[in-house]
Amino acid sequence: xxxPSSGTLVVAAAIGAGLLINGEAAIGALCGGIIYFxxxxxxxxxxxxxxxxxxxxMGYISAPMLANVELMGFGPINMPGPAAFVASSGxxxxxxxxxxxxxxxxxx
Numbered sequence: 395x396x397x398p399s400s401g402t403l404v405v406a407a408a409i410g411a412g413l414l415i416n417g418e419a420a421i422g423a424l425c426g427g428i429i430y431f432x433x434x435x436x437x438x439x440x441x442x443x444x445x446x447x448x449x450x451x452m453g454y455i456s457a458p459m460l461a462n463v464e465l466m467g468f469g470p471i472n473m474p475g476p477a478a479f480v481a482s483s484g485x486x487x488x489x490x491x492x493x494x495x496x497x498x499x500x501x502x
Contacts, residue, residue, distance in 0.1 A: 399441050416457075422475035423453035426482025453482020 405490035417491050427450035431442050471477040 396422045416454075416474050419454050419457040419474035422457065422478030423450045425480040426450070426479040426484075429483045430486055444464040445490075449482050449486040452485045453478050454483060456481035 426447045430449045431446040434442050434445065437445070457474050460481045461472060461474060461477040464470055471480065
């Protein structure tokens with residue numbers, strides 16, 4: 395049986411982790427990841443799952459940076475949810491396009 399202090403520590407850590415997560419950004423990143431998952435039907439299901447996970451994580455991490463950027467007269471996006479959505483829905487697509495262009499330029 396676990397010691398009462400270890401159970402308390404686990405509960406406190408879970409509550410602390412919940413307070414550190416920005417819920418709006420997490421939901422925005424998840425929605426962007428879902429958009430990527432639905433739009434990338436040409437790859438296998440396992441590849442889509444992995445790339446969707448990468449999209450969600452990187453979209454969440456990139457949201458604060460994107461929230462302060464102004465592009466072509468648009469922005470800044472001062473809300474974390476839409477910023478995470480934009481970052482999440484585009485980050486893997488842009489990265490894969492860059493990798494494909496690099497391979498093509500290298501002759502592969």
